[in-house]
Amino acid sequence: MAKVITVELTKRFIENEAPATGERQTFRDSKSQGLILRVGASGRKSWAYDYRDPAGNRQTYTLGTTDQLDPNEARKVMDRIRGTDPARNKREVKVEASKAESRTLRKFVEGRYWTDYLLHAKSGKDTKKRIIAAWAPLLDTDMAEIDVQDALQHRLDRLAEELTPQTLNRDRTALLAMLNKAVEWKLIKASPLNDASFKPLDTADDKRVRWLGQRDEQEDIFDGQGKKLGERARFMQALSHEDTPAYLRRLCILALNTGMRRGEMFKLRWENVSIQRAELIVAAATSKGNKTRHVALNATAVAVLQELAAERDTAAREAKAAGEPVKLAPFVFVNADTDRPFVTLKKSWAVMVERAQLNDFTFHDQRHDFASRLVQAGVNLYEVRDLLGHSSITLTERYAHLAPHQKRAAVALLDAA
Known part of the structure; x- marks a missing residue:
């Protein structure tokens, strides 16, 4: 601990007898109790008031530098605050900062x-x-x-x-x-x-229910040969475009053919995928309703998973051949930039949707498209509910209006009665 020297603090002393030594020095004024002069290692000199707070704890409050205050001015400033606790606010700020951190x-x-x-x-x-x-x-x-x-x-x-x-x-x-x-x-x-x-x-x-083809009658968008292109055709063209990342193409194809949610695909693990049985499992921990769901896969969805599995196997063989540790990610979809599961597709999705000239079509709307196509194909709502993993048939009923042919077929039975 640095030695504290008691001396009358004068201008001459400050200028001639308190030089920088490379170490911190403290001088106590013999003329005014509580006044101290601090000399920093660099030679910076400042005044401080040394006192005890109401709790009896020693406190030090900075008054200013020697460039701002001469000895007499420093004593006057100190006398004005003597008997108070000027460092209280500073202490409270420190205490509050500590509390804030916790x-x-x-x-x-x-x-x-x-x-x-x-x-x-x-x-x-x-x-x-x-x-x-x-x-x-x-x-x-x-x-x-x-x-x-x-x-x-x-x-x-x-x-x-x-x-x-x-x-x-x-x-x-x-x-x-x-x-x-x-x-x-x-x-x-x-x-x-x-x-x-x-x-x-x-x-x-x-x-809301948004599916591809919903706005075809209101839009007139044509290809280079003058052929009208509907939403689905434009979407599939954008999906297969050379600038569309492979991961986005695969995620979209799986979403369109399984109705899986984005987060469910992000967290899908290989241990829950069976290409042989054409089935995957959405674990309860990753599903919205905290329930395990078995998802049947069509040939298109299986093909995507086969592509991913083949790439995974190739990476493992190459690592083994090079004598490197074989590290296989447990997740089906892995961000190549982070080696971790995806957390967002915002930028790549926005570029692709703009290329497809689609308005108001979100990634989640692919789930609506999946359900809408099933209902329009005659699949009953209860089966659609199970495929989507809805907790209630009420959620699935939003698609009921897309199957008017079923209602017509039902009332047509009365004609034969």
Whole structure:
């Protein structure tokens, strides 16, 4: 610890007898109790007030540099604040900063909220995963300082990535419940998201049905030979375009032929795929309804999986031949840039949809297209429900209007009665 020297602090002393030594020096004024002169290792000199706070703890409060204050001016400044606790605000800021670091969403949901609440709650593990996945950009934010506009913008971004309003509303509910628990446990004074603008989204649009070919009668788009091209033809041309990434083509073909959700495909593991039986399993942990679903595969879907399996086998053989460790990713679809599952297709999808000249067609709409084609082909709604993994037939009934021929066939039976 550096030695503290007591001496009368004068201009002459400061200029001639307190040079830079490469080490920090402290001089205590013999004339005014509490006044100290600090000389930094670089020679920077500043005044400070040394005192004890109401709790009896020693505190030091900076008054200014020697360029700003001469000794007499420094004493006057110190005398004006003597008897007060000028470092209190600084201490409180430090304490609050420490609290803020321990109050982040991440630390709370992985710490006390998990051990003292979610761990013992029904679906607590799923709720923890939901919060971490849904609110990733806000995880390192102090719960007391979450900005409503940031939360609203993040929700808009996710809505643009084809998540349904119902899903986003569940994410909102999970986050609000956690913040309310933080208030109950007196970690924060009030929930920053108890704001009228952060209201639930309207779920009326969840019933939208958008499929390829739906707008063919309203559009006139032609190829180079003057032949009219419908939405499906344009989409398939864009899908097979040389600039369309292979991963996007394969994901889209699988979506169009299985009705799988984007997240279900992102998390699909090879252990749940059987090319031989033409079947795959959507694990409960990756499905929207937390239920395992067996998905039958047609020849088109099988061909895509065979392509991926062949590439995986080739990579393994090449690694083995080169004497390198054989590392096979457990996931069917892997982002080559990260060697991890995909998390978004926003950019590549936008380019392809623009190339296909499609309006208001999202990645999730391929699921609607799958269901719509089945219903139009005469498949009954209960089978479509099972294929889609809907929890209720009510969700599947949105496609009922696409099968008028079934209704006509039903009433036609009366003609023969």
